[in-house]
Amino acid sequence: MSQSSGYKRFMGFTMTETLDPHLLARIQFAANISFHILFPAITIALGWVLVYFQWRFRQSGEKKWRECYGHYVKIFALAFAFGVVSGVTMSFQFGTNWPGYMNTVGNIAGPLLAYEILTAFFLEAAFLGIMLFGMSRAPGWLHTLSTWLVAIGTTISAFWIIALNSWMQTPSSFEMRNGVAHATDWFAVIFNPSMPYRLTHMLLASGLTAAFLVAGTSALQWWRGDRRPAVLSAMRTGVVMAAVLIPVQMFAGDQHGLNTLHHQPAKIAAMEANWTTQARAPLILFAYPDETVRENKFEISIPGLASLILAHSMDGVVPGLDDYKGNHPPVAPVFYGFRVMVGVGVLMLIASWLTVFTMRKNREPGRLVVILLIAMTYAGWIATLAGWYVTEIGRQPWLVTGVLKTTDAASDIAAPLLLSTLVIYLAAYAVLLIA
Numbered sequence: 001m002s003q004s005s006g007y008k009r010f011m012g013f014t015m016t017e018t019l020d021p022h023l024l025a026r027i028q029f030a031a032n033i034s035f036h037i038l039f040p041a042i043t044i045a046l047g048w049v050l051v052y053f054q055w056r057f058r059q060s061g062e063k064k065w066r067e068c069y070g071h072y073v074k075i076f077a078l079a080f081a082f083g084v085v086s087g088v089t090m091s092f093q094f095g096t097n098w099p100g101y102m103n104t105v106g107n108i109a110g111p112l113l114a115y116e117i118l119t120a121f122f123l124e125a126a127f128l129g130i131m132l133f134g135m136s137r138a139p140g141w142l143h144t145l146s147t148w149l150v151a152i153g154t155t156i157s158a159f160w161i162i163a164l165n166s167w168m169q170t171p172s173s174f175e176m177r178n179g180v181a182h183a184t185d186w187f188a189v190i191f192n193p194s195m196p197y198r199l200t201h202m203l204l205a206s207g208l209t210a211a212f213l214v215a216g217t218s219a220l221q222w223w224r225g226d227r228r229p230a231v232l233s234a235m236r237t238g239v240v241m242a243a244v245l246i247p248v249q250m251f252a253g254d255q256h257g258l259n260t261l262h263h264q265p266a267k268i269a270a271m272e273a274n275w276t277t278q279a280r281a282p283l284i285l286f287a288y289p290d291e292t293v294r295e296n297k298f299e300i301s302i303p304g305l306a307s308l309i310l311a312h313s314m315d316g317v318v319p320g321l322d323d324y325k326g327n328h329p330p331v332a333p334v335f336y337g338f339r340v341m342v343g344v345g346v347l348m349l350i351a352s353w354l355t356v357f358t359m360r361k362n363r364e365p366g367r368l369v370v371i372l373l374i375a376m377t378y379a380g381w382i383a384t385l386a387g388w389y390v391t392e393i394g395r396q397p398w399l400v401t402g403v404l405k406t407t408d409a410a411s412d413i414a415a416p417l418l419l420s421t422l423v424i425y426l427a428a429y430a431v432l433l434i435a
Contacts, residue, residue, distance in 0.1 A: 042210055171400055355372065
């Protein structure tokens with residue numbers, strides 16, 4: 001036995017296990033979609049913030065609102081460009097890394113993606129140039145109209161993408177013919193059981209991401225000594241927007257949870273690290289879920305609270321992972337991801353309401369408030385990524401729930417090739433994020 005093979009055996013793994021093509025393909029797609037979602041999370045809502053800035057300028061004629069628009073339209077343009085480019089990369093992976101996906105459900109996924117391009121992307125592309133460069137060149141009504149249409153386009157784009165993703169989570173109104181899915185009712189396919197909840201949750205998440213981005217970048221300008229009225233107005237806009245949206249998001253999240261409990265109980269069981277189906281289930285604040293022995297270690301919990309939150313009754317039954325042995329998602333990432341999302345949401349509530357209170361009656365922000373807002377600049381990104389991981393990992397082992405397993409959709413690309421492209425992707429994304 002060679003020294004290297006003995007070392008691998010001593011460490012408890014083999015080269016085959018280390019370079020698992022299926023795992024590498026999943027990591028590669030996760031890296032791509034994690035990078036991609038950062039930018040739609042900004043542009044979906046920031047487009048509407050620009051509509052607000054434009055409306056305030058047209059109504060009041062105050063220069064500060066024009067300055068707000070001019071500043072944040074640049075951020076919108078940068079995020080839009082990154083979103084488009086990273087989205088193209090993902091679309092190629094449907095064919096290269098996951099051919100079984102389109103072979104099985106392409107009759108449904110293909111048209112939904114095409115509708116997104118035809119109804120949203122073309123609209124955005126047609127009017128984006130006027131929106132970015134037409135402030136002092138195009139008539140005021142045309143520039144305002146272009147801003148509206150680009151904002152509408154980003155929202156329509158989110159609609160179609162969430163419709164497809166929701167159908168993958170809760171597929172409905174289709175039939176299988178020779179192993180291929182065919183839609184039987186397109187309206188029911190689009191408005192599948194989880195789609196309204198998922199779309200609402202995502203739009204609000206984008207709103208919070210944009211709100212804290214605007215508030216945080218304005219606070220950074222203020223910290224650096226920029227005391228222009230435009231900076232203060234943008235900061236107030238972001239803070240008030242966040243303060244209004246976060247309670248709505250908490251209510252929407254609760255309703256989304258009830259829907260998930262009904263349609264995807266295994267995901268709920270993983271989110272709560274609940275191993276045994278039980279009434280009066282405890283809310284686990286912290287634990288180390290050990291799938292080897294199927295129990296939680298170092299658990300800190302509140303008796304009965306999970307049943308009250310999930311079923312709105314202390315006697316409500318919370319599903320257990322033992323009912324889905326061999327057919328439930330990995331517990332730890334779903335469990336921790338959900339708590340990161342909720343924890344950041346609570347911080348958003350505290351930060352936004354505290355800032356609104358301290359800045360009431362047109363007061364300028366204090367030093368601690370400015371520091372708090374700067375620290376929360378990318379809170380929306382963190383919460384969105386955590387929530388996205390809960391959604392996507394929580395669907396495993398299914399790519400399309402009950403229809404197509406992830407392992408059955410993967411290609412037979414060699415592991416070294418997947419690893420090399422993964423390293424290239426990660427390096428490129430790191431450079432772009434820093435830039």
